Amino acid sequence: MHSMPVKISGTGRFLPEKILTNQDFEALVSTTDQWIRERTGITQRHIAGEGESTATMAAEASRNALADAGLKPTEIDMIIVATITPECFFPSTACFVQDSIGANSVPSFDISAACSGYIYALLLGAQFLQNEQYRHVLIIGSETMSRITDYQDRSSCILFGDGAGAVVLSASKDPTGPCIIHSKMHASGANSTMLWVPAGGSRLPTSEMTVRERLHYIKMQGREVYKVAVKKNIEVIERTLAEAGVSPEELAVVIPHQSNLRIIDSAREKLGLPKEKMFTNIQNCGNTSAASIAMGLDECRKTGRLTAGDIVLMVAFGAGWTWASALIRM
Numbered sequence: 105m106h107s108m109p110v111k112i113s114g115t116g117r118f119l120p121e122k123i124l125t126n127q128d129f130e131a132l133v134s135t136t137d138q139w140i141r142e143r144t145g146i147t148q149r150h151i152a153g154e155g156e157s158t159a160t161m162a163a164e165a166s167r168n169a170l171a172d173a174g175l176k177p178t179e180i181d182m183i184i185v186a187t188i189t190p191e192c193f194f195p196s197t198a199c200f201v202q203d204s205i206g207a208n209s210v211p212s213f214d215i216s217a218a219c220s221g222y223i224y225a226l227l228l229g230a231q232f233l234q235n236e237q238y239r240h241v242l243i244i245g246s247e248t249m250s251r252i253t254d255y256q257d258r259s260s261c262i263l264f265g266d267g268a269g270a271v272v273l274s275a276s277k278d279p280t281g282p283c284i285i286h287s288k289m290h291a292s293g294a295n296s297t298m299l300w301v302p303a304g305g306s307r308l309p310t311s312e313m314t315v316r317e318r319l320h321y322i323k324m325q326g327r328e329v330y331k332v333a334v335k336k337n338i339e340v341i342e343r344t345l346a347e348a349g350v351s352p353e354e355l356a357v358v359i360p361h362q363s364n365l366r367i368i369d370s371a372r373e374k375l376g377l378p379k380e381k382m383f384t385n386i387q388n389c390g391n392t393s394a395a396s397i398a399m400g401l402d403e404c405r406k407t408g409r410l411t412a413g414d415i416v417l418m419v420a421f422g423a424g425w426t427w428a429s430a431l432i433r434m
Contacts, residue, residue, distance in 0.1 A: 110230045111282035112434065113240065114175065114272040115402035116168025118161045119150040119389065124250075126262070133258035140262050145365020149265025149390030152248045159191040159200035161268035162246035165398075166205050169242070169270035177205045180272070181238040183212040184229050186221030186245045186394040188423075189252055190214055201244065218299075219361045219422025220289075221245060221394030223430050226273065226418075227287050233275040244270045245394035252301055254321035263364075264322070265390030269398025285415070286348035286431040288340055291424050295332075298325045299423040333363060336427045337371045341419055344429040352377055356414035356434075357404055361421065362386035362396040371419075383409070393422065410434055 125148045126137035140146055152161065162185055170177060185198040198212035217224040222245035229241035246268035255261045276282055303319035304310055314320060337360065345352065352375045360368050365386055372382040383400050392399065397418050404410040414434045421427040 108230050108284045109276040110233050111276045113274040114169045114173025116165045117269045117399040117402040118164035119267045120152045122151045122153045124151050146390050147387050151250045152266040158246045158248050159197050162201045162244045163204040165268040165270035169272050173272040177207040180207045180242045182241045184225045185214045186225040189248045217426045219393050220420040220426040220428040222397045223428040229273050241273045245398040247393040247395045260324050263391045267392045267395045269395050289428045291426045333367050333421045334370045336421045338374045340429045358417045359383045359400040360419050
């Protein structure tokens with residue numbers, strides 16, 4: 105694809121105060137802190153409390169991003185929320201966010217692409233900015249994964265946390281300035297039931313049986329997901345850089361979806377990148393699905409790991425299967 109002259113005007117994130125540590129899990133299921141650390145790299149995760157939801161966290165992250173961009177909510181032209189844990193079936197989570205932050209009657213909608221959702225939303229928003237009708241698009245990744253996590257399943261319950269990240273993406277007319285240099289989006293539904301929530305939709309409506317069988321929680325074939333994730337992460341990174349003509353040495357930082365530290369380390373070693381160029385916060389946040397990269401981008405900007413002119417690569421793999429990348433000049 106050709107590069108798109110858009111810029112990241114502001115970023116923000118929100119994490120609930122409540123924290124669930126590995127030691128807390130020792131009292132819930134048959135596991136240990138050492139076992140969790142060795143297999144996932146996670147030490148703790150944030151959990152939404154009473155009164156907190158996907159929409160409330162998204163709104164808080166959005167307010168932070170708008171403040172960072174120096175914009176009023178009324179200056180936003182569109183809101184896109186990436187989530188697999190929506191406020192409800194309908195209306196969209198984005199509509200709740202729009203009302204909460206006071207963004208008037210701008211178009212607002214959700215997309216569902218699991219852990220790749222934020223990149224999907226970012227690239228979709230960038231397309232809307234290519235015409236002069238839109239100036240600023242608010243892109244949000246927000247998840248309350250704790251609400252669909254089965255805390256009786258020791259293999260998966262240790263993975264997930266809650267949080268939200270937001271980005272204000274703005275139009276730019278400078279062809280040599282900030283831009284999306286290159287991007288890729290993919291999906292393959294052949295193995296969609298390896299990582300899913302089986303019940304609650306039209307395929308398997310809610311019933312006494314689905315509740316009894318705990319089918320409204322995440323079901324995951326961990327080993328199979330791990331193998332595919334490692335392969336697809338490395339593949340999409342290598343293809344993106346090759347097609348864009350960018351070397352790993354030119355990257356300021358890579359922000360991968362925070363799924364598993366071993367998956368992230370495998371990609372880093374394959375690329376030959378030093379640890380400081382591969383962003384991770386999974387240790388403290390767990391897997392926050394569509395929120396993870398958005399939160400990571402905000403953290404990198406706020407801590408000085410990314411500045412104007414830097415090149416950042418964002419990459420994700422998730423349920424669906426979906427996988428995507430975005431190579432951006434800040």
